[in-house]
Amino acid sequence: MKTHITKKWVIEERWDWSKLVTFIPNKNLPVHSWFYFKEGFSRDFVYSMINLLKLKTNCRVLDPFVGSGTTLLTCKEVGIPSVGIDAAPLAVFVSQVKTADYDIQKLKDTAREVFEKKFEKPNLSQVSKFTKKFFSKPSLEDIIFFREEIRKIEDPVIRNFFTLALMNSAMKVSYAYKDGAVLKVVKKHVPPFRRFFKRVVKKMIRDLKKIDLKPCTVEVYLGDARKMHFLEDESFNAVITSPPYLNKIEYTKVYAIEYELFFGDVKVDPVRSYIGLNPKNIIDQFPELNLPEAAKAYFYDMKLVLEEIYRVLKKKGKAVIVVAGGVFPDRIVESDILLADLAERVGFRVDRIIAVNKRVATVKRVIKIGEARESIIILSKT
Ligand SMILES: C[S@@+](CC[C@H](N)C(=O)[O-])C[C@H]1O[C@@H](n2cnc3c(N)ncnc32)[C@H](O)[C@@H]1O
Structure with a gap:
């Protein structure tokens, strides 16, 4: 194993783990693949961490940035009770559907009923102009027709299962192309x-x-990892999570169609509820580094998160956090090292920093400014 020594930390290098921290291995796995979440990590990663930390079925695991629920679903495969939190209603919904207990016969019966329904042309006047441009008219009419039929299903667990199936199908037949933080119309058959x-x-x-x-x-739960007041002190054995990455924050904008069609009544305020988006009223954690404003806000928020994780972990509890360096026009901000530093200030012992990916960062596409690392930080509450 190669190591890389910075001023204070030894960074292990495991480039062979690079795929594990991506969603790619989940794409062919039953249930894990129910929602493609670009920012997610893999079941195999969570498995490896469960083994590494020697977690057993009498343990309890928390993921305060649950995303598409990979940590929770993997824990359920192993038999470990878990709790997930996310600021995005869509993430909470997807995680709930993927980890619910189902009566398969009931699902089959409902499927038969839903598909026996005779099509009636729905009224599309409630659909915004914005959303309309991402669908052919016949597809959109079918989607709205089924949405209304699914809304009539009484059992919320079954209703949510069909809503997720409908949402995925709708997006597959849409002309929407998620290009980073932007939604583009790409016409296709x-x-x-x-x-x-x-x-x-x-x-x-x-x-x-x-x-x-x-x-x-x-x-x-829908919630904020900076304020998990409803979770008791010292109630978890481990945290396995990945927060939004510095300067690469996922915006709810790319899910605008899903929100409008399937969560019409929920309002999210990304600026207030997401990590690192609100530069007001913050305390600069690293004044000596003269960090960009976005990084100051990010590390301030992440300190609050680390404090919360520390509070809810039992003594000797472990936290596994996947993070990546932030690329700015004039520099790379080494998130792993700065977060390890914050974790120590909060009271954690930093057991390991394992670099799993590195990406050459350039300005104007040619001038190399450095390498941004993606790393796994493993912390202990001593
Ligand atoms: C990198 S993703 C997590 C992916 C997850 N590990 C998976 O495999 O699907 C980060 C998640 O953090 C959520 N998030 C952002 N700010 C948050 C906050 N303040 N509290 C809780 N969740 C937040 C985002 O909505 C996103 O789902």
Whole structure:
């Protein structure tokens, strides 16, 4: 194993783990693949961390940035109770659907009922002009028709299952292309919606037969990792998580279509609820570094998160945090080192920093300003 020594820290290098911290390995896994989440990490990563930390079924795991629920679903595969929190209602919804307990026969019966319904042209006047441009008219009519039928399902667990299937199918037949933080219209040939949606539902039901989930509790909450007041002190054995990356924050804008069509009544205020987006009223954690404003806000928020993680962990509890360096026009900010420093100030012992990816950062595409590392930080509450 290679190591790299900075002034204070030894950074291990495990470039062979680079894929593990991406969502890619989840793409072919039952249930894990129910929602493609570019910012997610993999089931295999969570498995490796569960093994590394020797977590058992009598432990309790927290993911304060739950995203698409990879930590929780993996814990459920192993039989470890878990709790997830996210500031985005879409993430909470996806994580809940992926980790719910299902009666497969009930799902099949509901599927039959839903697909037996005779199509009636819905009224599209409630759909915004913005959303309309991402769909052909027949696709959008089908989507709204099924949405209204699914809304009539009484059992919330079953209703949510079908809503996720519909949302995924809708996005697959849309002309939406998520280009970083921007949604673009890219016209393409799309399959007839009803047949496509039916296939997605069938596949999701098949997935539930393939995956081996244990009967353990999973709780998912809409909340803020900086203020987890509703979680008791010293109530978790481990945290396995990845916060939004510095200067690469996912904006809710790329999910504007999903929010409008399926979460019409929820309002999110990304500036107030997301890490590092509000530069007001912050305390600069590293005045000696003269960091860019965005980085100051990020590390201030992350200090609050680390304090909360420290509070809710039991003594000897462990925290695994995946982070990446921030690329700015004039420099790379080494998030792993700065977060390790903050963690120590909060009271943690920094056990390991493991670099798993590095990306050459350039300005104007040619001038190299350095390498941004993606790393796993492992902390202990001593
Ligand atoms: C990198 S993603 C986590 C991905 C996750 N590990 C997975 O595998 O799907 C970061 C998540 O943090 C959420 N987030 C951002 N600010 C937050 C906050 N203040 N509190 C809780 N969650 C937040 C985002 O909505 C996003 O889902």
